[in-house]
Amino acid sequence: MPLKELAGFKLLSGACLGFLAVFILIVIFAGSMFSDPRALASAFLSDEVQFAIVLTLATATVSTMFALLVSVPAAYALSRARFPGKDLVDVLISIPIALPPVALGTALLIFFTNTPLGLFIDNSIVKFVFETPGIVLAQFSVISVLAVRLMKPVFDGIDPRYEKLARTLGHGELGSFIRVTLPMAKDGVFGAAVLAWARAMGEFGATVTLAGATRFKTETLPIAMFLNLSVANLENAMAIILILLGLTVSVLLVSRKIAYRGGMPS
Amino acid sequence: MKLGAFTLRKISLSVPDGESLALVGPNGSGKTTLLECIAGIRQIESGRIEFNGADVTHLASEKRQVGYVPQDCLLFPHLTVEENIAFGQREPEPEATTHVKEMMAWLGISHLIGHNTTSLSGGEKQKVALARALITRPRVLLLDEPFSAVDRSSRTRLLGELRKSLDEVSRSLSLASIYVTHDLAEAQVMSQHVAIMNRGRIEQDDTWNEILQTPRSTFVADFMGFNILRGRVTSTDEDRAVVDVAGQNIEGQAADLTVGQDVLAVVRPEAVSLSLERDIRRQSWRHCQCNVFKGSVTSVRKIGPLAQVSVDVGFPLDSEMSSELVDDLNLAAGSVVFAQFRASEVSFLHA
Numbered sequence: 001m002p003l004k005e006l007a008g009f010k011l012l013s014g015a016c017l018g019f020l021a022v023f024i025l026i027v028i029f030a031g032s033m034f035s036d037p038r039a040l041a042s043a044f045l046s047d048e049v050q051f052a053i054v055l056t057l058a059t060a061t062v063s064t065m066f067a068l069l070v071s072v073p074a075a076y077a078l079s080r081a082r083f084p085g086k087d088l089v090d091v092l093i094s095i096p097i098a099l100p101p102v103a104l105g106t107a108l109l110i111f112f113t114n115t116p117l118g119l120f121i122d123n124s125i126v127k128f129v130f131e132t133p134g135i136v137l138a139q140f141s142v143i144s145v146l147a148v149r150l151m152k153p154v155f156d157g158i159d160p161r162y163e164k165l166a167r168t169l170g171h172g173e174l175g176s177f178i179r180v181t182l183p184m185a186k187d188g189v190f191g192a193a194v195l196a197w198a199r200a201m202g203e204f205g206a207t208v209t210l211a212g213a214t215r216f217k218t219e220t221l222p223i224a225m226f227l228n229l230s231v232a233n234l235e236n237a238m239a240i241i242l243i244l245l246g247l248t249v250s251v252l253l254v255s256r257k258i259a260y261r262g263g264m265p266s
Numbered sequence: 267m268k269l270g271a272f273t274l275r276k277i278s279l280s281v282p283d284g285e286s287l288a289l290v291g292p293n294g295s296g297k298t299t300l301l302e303c304i305a306g307i308r309q310i311e312s313g314r315i316e317f318n319g320a321d322v323t324h325l326a327s328e329k330r331q332v333g334y335v336p337q338d339c340l341l342f343p344h345l346t347v348e349e350n351i352a353f354g355q356r357e358p359e360p361e362a363t364t365h366v367k368e369m370m371a372w373l374g375i376s377h378l379i380g381h382n383t384t385s386l387s388g389g390e391k392q393k394v395a396l397a398r399a400l401i402t403r404p405r406v407l408l409l410d411e412p413f414s415a416v417d418r419s420s421r422t423r424l425l426g427e428l429r430k431s432l433d434e435v436s437r438s439l440s441l442a443s444i445y446v447t448h449d450l451a452e453a454q455v456m457s458q459h460v461a462i463m464n465r466g467r468i469e470q471d472d473t474w475n476e477i478l479q480t481p482r483s484t485f486v487a488d489f490m491g492f493n494i495l496r497g498r499v500t501s502t503d504e505d506r507a508v509v510d511v512a513g514q515n516i517e518g519q520a521a522d523l524t525v526g527q528d529v530l531a532v533v534r535p536e537a538v539s540l541s542l543e544r545d546i547r548r549q550s551w552r553h554c555q556c557n558v559f560k561g562s563v564t565s566v567r568k569i570g571p572l573a574q575v576s577v578d579v580g581f582p583l584d585s586e587m588s589s590e591l592v593d594d595l596n597l598a599a600g601s602v603v604f605a606q607f608r609a610s611e612v613s614f615l616h617a
Contacts, residue, residue: 161340164307167327168334169354169402175328179353183344 028245036235043239051216052224053243059132059220060200063139067147067200068193074144075151076177080160096145104141105209108134112210134211135218139200147196154188155181198251202244274300275467277313281406281442281459286432288453289446291463292489297446298337300463301408304444305334317405333399333407333441337414339391341383347394348379354402369397373431388413389424396428400435407435407443413452425455432456450490462486478534480613487532487615493584495531496617499523507614512581516557518612528617535586537611540575540603542595556606559583563601566592577605 043049078090096104112118112129121128128134158181166176182189204222211218213227221240228236274296281287289297302308304315306327315323322330341350348366355362370376373393378386386394392412399407412428413421435441445456453460454474461471462485469489470482481487487494497511499520507520509531516531523529544558561579573592575585583605597603 159340161307161336162342164302164305164327165334165336165340166342166353168305168307168330168332169398170328170356171354172326172328180342184342186344 028241039235040239040242043233043236044243046236048215048219048224049236049239049243052219052221052240055132055135055219056201056221059135059139060197060203063136063143063200064193064197066136066140067144067196068189071144071147071151071192071196072182072189075148076155076181078148079152079155093145093148096141097149101138101142101203101205101207102209103205105138105206108137108141108206108210128210130210130212130214130218132211132218135207135220138206138210139203142203142206143196143200146199147192150192150195151185151189154185154192157188158184194251194254198248201247201251273466274303274310274313277468279444279461279468279471281444283318283440283442284436285459286436286443286445286457288457288460289444289463290448290450290453290460290489291469292448295463296466297448297463298410299466301334301410301444301446304406305332305408306330307334331402331405333402333404335392335395335399335407335409335412337411339395339412341386341391341394341398343383345383347375347381347383347386350383350394351397351401353398356402365401366397369401373397374427389427392424392428396431400439403439404441407432407441409443409445411447413447421452425452429455462489464489481532481615484530484615487530490534491584492532492534493538493582495533495581495583497529497531499525499527499529499614501525506609509614514559514580516612517609518557518614519610520614523614530615530617531612532615533607533612535574535584538583538585538605538607540577540585540587540595540597540605542601542603544604556608557612558604558606560602560604563597563599563603565599566597568592577603579605 074093078086078093109129110118112122126133128137162180162184163173163176166180167173171179201220202222203220204226207218207220208223208226213219213223215227219227221244225237225240225244228234228240277300279287279289289300291297299308303310306322306325306329310323313323314321317330341347342353345353348363348370351369352362352366355365357365367376367379370379373396375390375393375397378390378394383391383394395412396409413424432443436443445453447453447456459471459473460477462469462477464485470477470486472482477486477490481490481492484494495509495511495516497509497516499507500510500515501508502520502523502525505519505521507518507523507529509516509518509529511531518531518533520529544560559579561577561583563575564578564582565576567574568589571589573587573589575587575592575597577583577585585605595601595603
């Protein structure tokens with residue numbers, strides 16, 4: 001490629017990147033520019049916002065832990081196992097990523113309110129519909145497959161011969177996974193967990209459909225924002241946006257740092 | 267032994283305790299696959315693997331007591347040198363740490379305590395991988411081209427060191443070892459016994475002397491770099507036969523040939539001697555039955571102290587000699603020479 005053409009392309013691609021960054025900055029910060037800082041501070045300290053922060057952090061943490069428990073072995077199996085129908089399984093577990101979260105929440109709501117198994121679980125084991133566990137389940141449904149997608153390349157990048165070698169040294173399949181594969185994948189797994197946690201904090205569509213939007217009950221930060229917007233309380237809505245923004249930026253910065261160290265695609 | 271589409275056929279190898287076997291063959295011949303089957307890394311669909319008479323065919327890899335040193339050592343990158351070595355240990359502390367230190371001292375790598383594996387040289391990695399395999403006190407040691415990632419100059423030194431270590435280990439632990447390589451020189455250093463593999467089967471399993479004297483297949487002869495000459499038997503006499511190759515008679519040792527049969531005469535390039543006059547240069551050759559042919563040199567290739575000289579004597583013939591001798595004889599393309607080799611150095615294969 002001629003030098004002039006190369007320089008032109010670099011300029012064009014740089015301009016596109018700059019445009020996107022400025023666009024996002026304007027969209028996000030435009031609201032805060034026109035908000036009163038005192039009103040924002042008071043909104044931040046309000047009981048409703050404090051409740052939403054605690055509930056969001058708690059549910060996101062719990063759902064991320066559950067998601068990891070399932071996603072780590074699932075991603076490992078998807079990376080290593082060879083079985084008929086693997087492509088189909090791969091597609092199936094990707095569906096929740098492609099599906100709008102509201103649709104996922106609707107499917108869960110229908111399952112727990114209209115199917116015998118769902119009704120049994122909701123009535124006799126754990127109450128999910130319009131309750132706090134529903135938030136965790138909604139977040140789990142969205143982030144677990146995302147975590148699988150993020151972790152599979154991490155396991156793909158680890159030579160399976162390390163595990164086989166560990167087995168010749170006297171360790172079983174589980175022992176080889178715990179002592180070799182998992183430590184080698186830890187940076188990538190941690191990066192995926194951080195991203196999944198960030199996604200759980202911002203989860204709205206599936207949560208509002210399954211757990212509902214009840215003040216001081218199922219009011220996570222995104223739901224609190226929605227409730228405040230619906231009654232035109234812009235100060236509270238803006239305070240929540242800034243809180244979410246602060247959390248998201250810090251989490252993304254941390255996960256990028258870890259992802260680069262762990263060789264995870266970022 | 268069957269593994270999906272790839273089949274290891276007619277594999278029958280035995281390595282006595284305290285001895286080592288070199289497994290050689292071209293890339294893709296199934297050497298590593300065979301090693302992985304023995305280690306239990308791959309499961310075979312049919313066949314049988316025994317250690318000291320005990321069937322281990324369906325035994326899980328972790329229960330076979332096999333020490334495996336793979337091609338690229340595969341040291342665990344998240345562990346230090348001593349953690350790698352101790353990985354397969356089952357002993358309680360403080361015996362475990364003591365044995366790791368003893369093993370490191372024995373292999374001359376005590377200075378690597380606390381080191382990260384990424385900072386090691388090729389030779390150090392190989393010794394750490396060997397220590398890791400040996401500390402579990404295996405029944406069989408499997409070494410898969412452990413020097414493939416080491417530069418040529420270091421390889422010669424490391425080979426000597428490994429041979430010495432292996433000899434000691436084999437004696438003290440009554441350990442049977444299999445050394446895989448595609449490098450014949452490396453295999454000769456590592457073992458007296460060799461098995462040559464091709465397309466999933468053992469072509470020949472013998473001592474080096476036997477293989478160099480009597481290759482049993484065209485593949486073995488070709489792999490070992492023999493001259494392979496197609497001809498027809500013209501006369502036989504007890505254990506000798508005369509074969510017509512491109513109008514020239516070659517005498518060699520043969521047991522069961524018949525006149526008129528098409529055969530391949532094979533002779534090592536090292537056994538072919540070149541001289542400028544029609545005489546037998548070596549005193550011991552004076553009364554032997556020798557094949558002597560006049561021809562002209564077609565090419566001379568010097569590789570360090572050795573040289574390969576190709577001669578056209580009515581058929582192409584390669585000779586391997588010292589570069590010094592090539593210079594002494596002033597050999598170059600077009601030189602007229604006499605190529606000679608003993609009848610005892612010629613063996614015949616069925617065409």
